[in-house]
Amino acid sequence: MRELEKIEVDTLVVGSGIAGLQAALDLADQGYSVAIVEKAPSIGGKMISLSKVFPTLDCASCITTPRMASVSHHPRIKTLTYSTVDAIKREGKTFTASVTRKPRYIDEKECISCKRCEEVCPVYLPDEYEQGLGAKKTISIPFTNAIPQLPVMHPEHCIRCGACARACPKDCIEFLQEPAPVEIKAKAVILATGYETTPMTAKKQYGLGKLPNVISPMAAERLLAPHGPYGRVLRPSDGMVPGSIAYVQCAGSRDKSIGVPYCSRVCCMYAIKQAILLSGSLPIADITIYYMDIRAFGKGYEQFYNNARAMGINFVKAKVARITEDEKHNPILRIERQEGDSAPAEVKHELVVLSQGLLPGCDVSKFNLGAGLNDFGFVQLSDETVSSAVTAGAGVFAAGVVKGPRDIPDSVVDAGSAAMEAASYIRKL
């Protein structure tokens, strides 16, 4: 272990997705000091990996990267990436968080982000940022617009050839680097730990992730992103341009049989958005959305949905019960056609996207901060009608999906509200 690093700030923000970034900026701009801790090697959360956002079809990076840059350059914000919060202790009116900086196996202060190490590294890995669709080097900068632009080495895959160390002009490769402990003292804590999507294995009838052309919505985002793994939409099994694409709605929500009875709020809209983007990149492809009911509730959402219908995207009211595949790995969906006489039917597509739902990204109850959880593991607000950020724990606030599924505009708005609540709490101390 390296030497203990001590940081003292007004607010600790856990998580640097769009909600965490917004809350940190709103506090720092009011003059409060902030420490933001992120477990991934880059700030930006889930949003930085999205292609575009609904219902405006704005580029997701164009909204996220300015905030990422502002946070990383802000004089009152201290950013700790590739770090985990192990525990938070409440002592009187201050919180003491024990944080571990995971080793990147480079000297972070000396690195000039020249990428020479990445160029010479001979070992390729599946790139989790590209949802396994692309490859990356064992030592590499996580993605193009990552902040900070620091490479991470994965020692479990490294063959110790030393090529990176010889290529590094600053001599900053440290094969023996160890985790570093950090202690953060703060007056308030904002939880912005976000979500994970329901896993591919959630429902036995959907192939348990073993069908190559049944992909997650995050993978579809990467296929659609301008700097995605292939630069165009190709299906994983054979690199074919898919001529018929289906969306399976409620593939991870509103289903008691998988233990997620709630609606995840974003799946209808992201499926419609992806369908619209797909019909832009694959103009002759047939796109079908199998839905139980379309929940287009926000400002401009219904219009967006109607536009998609008018563009020729098929909306079929049916719950997909089972997914199998033919010998060419074309997914086959078993549904009940409900129009007319209604009958069970099997429909073949070339690529299928499971519209997965949102699960809590982190079990924040392990911090014992007094913030209660609801039945599904999301943070319970002390009184939802009074504030959208105040939890039952004094000085503990929540922003974004940690409180329950919500979309980007909602997350940004209530991140601002969490920042305001935290500021007024600190003032009153």
Add this chain to the structure above:
Amino acid sequence: MKVNPELIDEIKKYGAFDISACFNCGNCTAVCPLSKEDASFPRKLIRAGHVGMEEKITSAIEPWHCYYCGECSSTCPREAQPGEYMMALRRYLIAKYDITGLSRIFYKNGWLQTWLALGLLAGFYLLYSSYTGDFGALAGKIELAFPVYVTIALGGYIINMYRYAIVKPLGGIKASLKPAHIYETFVHGFTQKNFNGCEETDWTRWIAHLLVMSGYVLTLLISNLHLLSPLDKQYSAFSPVSLLVWYAGLAILIGGGVMSLRRVFKSAESSKFSHPSDWLFVATMFLIGASLLFTHYLNVAYGPQDPLLAKVYRLNIAIETVWILLIVPFTKWIHIFFRPLAVYFQHVKREAAAGTAFGFNLSR
């Protein structure tokens, strides 16, 4: 079409307590391996139940195509138990087809039928015990009365099922005379091969069911044809009749035992919910097998004059009497006729739709 707003509450009295949770997504119909183009279930029938379309329900033959694999229930996003709803519909339809109205009373009043069965059993046993004449001869007469009674009861049911499923919805008397359709009806009747239509064949369930059914049909033959006169004749252990009895008794005991254990431990989706009539059915079946075996064993081992044999034989006949009087006509027993008939009626409906059915229209 007439709408009955109380329909869903009525169906719930036959089981299916959770069906109001259904949000009509159609997962059940899509996941069901037995649901077909022209016989699509359960969602359509749940919907018909919810909106009170009574005629759709009473004319439905789909409940008899359902073998309760339980896939619909285990994958239902609302845990609304569509499989149990189909089971409830079968009970509802039995009550509907039953002209006496007794099935309805029994289904709705939990353990009433069981208490009545116990009472009747005690009554008949005392009656048979107090008979001073030649009980062997009396038993022969009683057993010969069984098929007459069953035929009358069954005839009523089948005519009523035909009326509800074919005559009312199609507006006429229709039939299919194609040999293939009639042959298929019999094949389904004897093998219940649709059991294997389920996604993952539940072999234990199918074998247990086949054992019980074959054992039971044999018992029925043995008693209705009066093949056994244990009080008059001594049978050898390996005579043809004895072999039939050994098989029938053991098949019922083993099959019935497996089925009861599954209900006790709720090991499969189809055995999670048990109506009192299910217990009565399984338990009486078990008793029939046991008493048949025991009677025959006593006869083979100790001869027709054995005093215990006289008692056990009377008990055996008393159990059979209760079974024939109370259980055969008023529980799911009759589904063994409805299931193959439903296969046949499906063909009739198909032919009627194509205009090739044999028959004539009734003017309304």
